[in-house]
Amino acid sequence: LNRDLPATIVNARQVQKEYDYIIIGGGTAGLTVANRLTEDGKTTVLVLEYGELSDSTSITTVTGGFSGMGDGKLMYSINSVPQVNLRNRTIAVLAGKVVGGSSAVNVMMTVRGTAEDYDRWGSFFSISSHWSWNGLLPYFKRALNFVPPNEDVTKSANITYDTSFWGNTSGVYAGWPSFQYAATTAQLDAFRGLPDVPFVKDSGSGEPGVYWYPTFMDPKTVLRSYARTGHHEQAKTRQNYQLLTQAKVQKILFSGTKAVGVSWIPVVGGRPNTSASPQTVSARKEVIVAAGGVHSPQILQVSGIGPRKILSAAGITTLVDLPGVGQNFQDHPILSPSYQFTKLTVKPSGDDLRSNRTFSTWANQVWSLNRTGPNSIASGNAAAWLPFPVISSRASALSEALASQNHPSYLPSDTHPTVAAGYRAQMLSYASALRSNRTAFYNLVLTGSSTSGLLVNLHPLSRGTININPLDPFNLEPLVDYRALSNPLDTSIIIDILKYTRRYYLDNPLTKPWAARENSPGTSTTNTDAQWTNFITQTMSPSEFHPVGTCAMLPLELGGVVDENLKVYGVEGLRVVDASIMPTLIGGNTCQTVYAVAEKVSNQHSMIYWQKG
């Protein structure tokens, strides 16, 4: 590249005519791939990112975990279509719009799915697929730099970990706060009051259970560690890397069926300048789409790759009729019962920061002195991730009911037969997962305070769609439809998740002394399944901000969009590398897996494979 040019640019005139690789989206996956591809000092890469390079403290602050997601300036503003099964509520679709993407705004929970989740991905191809737990573990290790918690907190909180599941070379850190509330340990231990709950030594072991997990945080600076700090900062020291910010990619350019470049328009004051004439840039080797689960399908569809019917309705000429693009959309539903321990006697607890003057003064002092203490905790580090047979007596019954469903009847009526076949394959796999002790369906995050934490259904059965808006496919945000609860068995699974949570709080010898109260839905009003269903449709959110599946890595005959090398079917020189390729959700938050996927596809062996074609 021209050596006089800076690595990070906003000016279109500083963009060269041609690069080896063009990456659409400077988010979690995009920056990881860019860093790895430029490591040789020769391969030239341009990343185009819609958002700005922001130094906002909303990104860097770890305390409490939520300041990034609370800052609207860093996020796309998208609302879902009304959800018919959720009383026509619309849902805010959150995704990062800044260098670093969603890794800049997420709540920093650093977890993996279970081994069976990743083996499931490969199972849709063949028994020898390299997409498996064993195939991914080296890339989980490469993806993060694990720094164990300090000895004091390890001992006092009884944190366990096993470094054999981790690496220590990445610029992205999995760190730990220097403090934990005694109440968090007690709440974690209280799962011993319920039968058959597995306890797992390390969050990275691929086993479901109750465990401690780290935070996406640099333990030295006690600031967020994310794709910008871990990858962009390294890559920008090289002459063969460039990042253009405030550039909205319009579409991928083709010569025949070979991707040869992209066009983009500038973003000014946070908004795309739609009256500007689009600029173009060429890719010698490949275009890599890394715009995230919401926008990658949009970019493919406006570029002529997608279900013909949807493209035609929007006036887009079809280049490749690829029925899976934008289908198979999944996200983790959040459930919102509310419990409160009225006598949480274990001290200190998260409540002390609010209600105990001496404690909060001390917390603020040690934080300002050396960034230690309770303020180094982000969104917490302990949770339960449990298999369905552990939480429900209906595992076999629901498994049989799922296996014998008429699966395509729960998809939109015009769904292509290949997409329907993929859904059927997924549901048969989930039917065994419901009976399995190696897939987690249940997730309760422990807060260490008197109020209950996030409750999540880890393997929803319903599938939604993210398609271009036919009214203005380039400039309007895509139509996001979770199709929440469209498979009725989701409601049954969620009811069992809610009942088990009630059991943990109200019918558990180890939480009894803390006298929990159910604020919502309320024990007197929720006893029948109809009453539970009522509560679910009123309060459930279909999104934990983990959109996946919309450019699924599946065989073509199962509605796949990309193959096992993440290459888009039917064209050359085009790959998708981000959360959208996950064919099925994992039983955990998605960020660590996105890093691992990006590491896997960029590794040297795949690179040789890539070049061979």
Ligand SMILES: Cc1cc2nc3c(=O)[nH]c(=O)nc-3n(C[C@H](O)[C@H](O)[C@H](O)COP(=O)(O)OP(=O)(O)OC[C@H]3O[C@@H](n4cnc5c(N)ncnc54)[C@H](O)[C@@H]3O)c2cc1C
């Ligand atoms: C609020 C929130 C909380 C979360 N909490 C957690 C958590 O605690 N733990 C966890 O593991 N996961 C969490 N996640 C999920 C996790 O962060 C994401 O799954 C992951 O970061 C997605 O990576 P990605 O590369 O697929 O997309 P992103 O990181 O979102 O990157 C996509 C990038 O593409 C850019 N882009 C989009 N369209 C265009 C275009 N047309 N032109 C140019 N650029 C474009 C975007 O601006 C963005 O920077 C959370 C997500 C959110 C939003």
